[in-house]
Amino acid sequence: MSDDGTTSTDDARTSEQLVELAKRRGYFFQASGAYGGVGGFYTFGPQGAALKGNVEDAWRERFAVAEGNMEIDAPTIMPEPVFEASGHLDTFDDMLVECPDCGESHRADHVVEDNTEYEDAEGLPIPEVEEIIAEYELVCPACGAGLADQAVETFNLMFATNIGPGDAQPGYLRPETAQGIFVEFPRLKEYARNQLPFGVTQIGRAYRNEISPRRSIIRTREFTQAELELFIDPEDDEPDLSAVTDVDVTLYPASEQEAADGGHVETTIGDAVNDGVLQPWIAYYLGVAREWYASLGVDMDRFRYRQHLAGERSHYASDCWDAEAEIDGNWIEIAGFSDRGAYDLSKHDEYSEDRFTVFQQYDEPRTVERAVVDPDMSYLGPEFGGDAQAVVDALETKAERDRAAFAGESVEIEVDGETHEIPVAKTGFAVEEQTEAGEHIVPHVIEPSFGVDRLVYTVCHHAYREDEVDGEERTYLALEPEVAPTFVGVFPLQSDDELETRARDIVDELRAVGLSVTYDDSGNIGRRYRRQDEIGTPYCVTVDYETVEGSDASGDGRNGAGGDGETLSGTVTLRERDSTAQKRVAIDDLAVTIEALRTGELTFDELDG
């Protein structure tokens, strides 16, 4: 393990085995296979759907319920204006230019920015970019061939669709669940009774028309996000870090990434905040998330938080840390913790008809002097016609900024580049004392955003084990009980009506208390254990002849046991997946015992028997 090659080879092998296992056992597989399959779309099979559901439940429990946040479920399709406002339409259209010689595609705007004085080529229209490339005789960054006369094409990473018949109302599949929350902010703030801070969560699908989907379910075109948008008052709200201050974290800050000899920093949330490495709100969620990830079985030796470099941040983020898990020797992003600032709400406030602000009352009402105008419209209307409203706006602005201008007989304002003189008497100018109870502020947004599919993959990958039991190779998934798709398997030791009946009774009893149970009487007992090992079922119950001994004849085998303290009548074996150890448990205690194992109140080692 001393050289990296060995490690990554082992890891890559694990991935191959895992993908094969996932297909064979029903975790996940490529969708629409009957029609040749389509890139970047996966179906979660019976095991995978259950596992994913368990992960989502665990997330909901921790990030919605335990934090007192509210969950919503918004549409996956939203109309075009939403994405004009969010900035996704602009930043989603990548300009690509293909080299005629070597065939490589490059971002046309990057080629322009790197080789000319243009700094924001992304905002230029395509024909202009093509002209610039021709004019500057720009060449392919890879091979040096001329790019003049090559068509610049846009590649849109959002899935477009039409809402209703025709193409009058274009819509898009959301590229992140977040927009569904931001767009509904004006109503959501009412549900929060206009009190900051408050958080809104959503678990749902998002869509990105990736150029190149890769690595199984790591990079797909349709995926599930679990996002929390926390709305805060940037002036006043501070997180309570007491619960996370001692949480150990491995950090990889931007400064370390840029340093020649930079590396991971082992610290605690509290220290990182004190050292100024982390800002408090992001720190809080990094702490919460680390413990949560650990509880789901993510290997903390293959887990870190990496800060985005300035150049890789999204258009909306002022700071971002990713949670990364090591898979195949590579670090993959499994969550992003962004400070989105006021970006999204400001944009929607500007682009929509609604108000995306929260009214914050002052502790004490404030009295302020304010210069206002109350223009005489019977004068301005006839004088300026259709421009009258613009004149009013200009007067209001002038009064706010330069009340001295109203000191004389007339005031000068500028509308559309033209200067006008307005008699002050017609403006209704006055300085008034106004009482203000508070102000409208645009909340800032802290966003922990989790990739559910990638987490499912990570949990499986980090749980993948191979060992030997009695000289036989064994593959198993050491999944945490909380996420395991099936919690217990129940088997009759061998084909026998009495054993099978008893086993089926036990299945019913365990299902009745809400456990996920599977029954299997096919093949010998060892084979059945291996089947459950492979899908990560934590426990198996086996009914044998000792279980049913005496229960038929006496009819009360469970009650007195006839004074024979050694009898195993009425007991079953309970086998633990990871150790393959077995203990005998009374059927009467079985449901309670297994339930306690599931919740973690009891460990297998603590069991008698």
Next chain:
RNA sequence: GCGCCGGUGGUCCAGUGGUAGGACAUUAGCUUCCCAAGCUAAUAGCCCGGGUUCAAUUCCCGGCCGGCGCACCA
């Protein structure tokens, strides 16, 4: 989107210009019974479209899909 490699039962693979075989898995029966045992049987496959050919799963072209590398990942 480009390059390299690949695509054969559920899974993993072998093979062939005359439509295929193994292993594992699955199902049933017998047997055994607490860790992938044995026997018998059954189910099940050549990615799609064109071309060449009497005949294509095989050769050629294109497409689709996958892995890896490049680019991309807002």
